[in-house]
């Protein structure tokens with residue numbers, strides 16, 4: 001089963017990632033829609049973070065092709081790009097499972113650092129900033145406005161001058177997303193954004209991600225274990241188990257897919273039919 005995507009922001013074709021004797025990602029192909037929230041789910045160790053690391057250039061895949069498709073028709077082969085070019089040129093941004101902020105910097109400073117690339121270009125990679133070049137000043141003003149915009153959307157304006165490390169966990173997660181959004185990504189990859197959030201915070205996260213998809217024309221690719229988040233906001237779900245894709249469809253299709261239930265429950269293949277039967281019985285009772 002493969003979910004049909006008319007207008008992909010990302011296509012992954014026959015991706016393999018091998019670590020010594022372990023095939024962590026096994027012939028994986030899928031697409032993520034340009035304005036969709038696509039979730040990558042699966043039991044622990046299924047290969048989800050490895051896929052993210054291949055997409056964002058942390059790992060060079062053993063085999064396969066990963067393409068970012070921009071609206072103008074430009075295509076970027078991510079597996080061939082230097083990792084620092086992936087956010088800058090291909091416009092693919094990411095957050096991490098373990099929060100990686102500059103703890104000693106303020107919220108605002110974290111958002112300005114996120115725009116370092118744009119400001120360096122505006123300074124012509126010289127001391128343009130110090131000498132007050134007009135192009136640099138304009139870029140700096142725009143960077144500040146963008147930082148303020150994302151502080152507002154994430155409810156962090158009142159925290160602008162606080163050190164990132166002083167923020168509670170839920171706000172640090174939001175700050176990471178705000179910082180990624182300051183790079184104006186076309187695809188935002190989020191590694192377990194709901195981890196450690198309480199139910200109210202994860203509800204706020206859902207709203208923020210739906211806002212990003214609707215207002216910013218940004219596709220989202222998300223790894224998540226919190227099924228309230230996954231089932232609540234995803235347009236499309238891909239399920240991995242032992243590095244292989246075992247399902248690909250809408251939340252409704254995935255929810256009722258016996259092989260997915262089996263993978264999560266950890267039952268053997270031959271028991272899948274039994275699980276399927278139980279689901280059918282459950283649905284008819």
Ligand SMILES: Nc1ncnc2c1ncn2[C@@H]1O[C@H](COP(=O)(O)OP(=O)(O)OP(=O)(O)O)[C@@H](O)[C@H]1O
Pocket residue numbers: 019022024042043044045046047048049050051
């Ligand atoms: N750098 C590495 N070297 C060797 N093995 C690795 C490396 N990175 C990941 N693996 C292995 O690849 C497999 C997939 O790991 P991965 O972290 O991608 O899974 P995951 O689905 O993200 O798991 P989780 O939900 O627990 O984060 C695991 O068996 C893991 O031990």
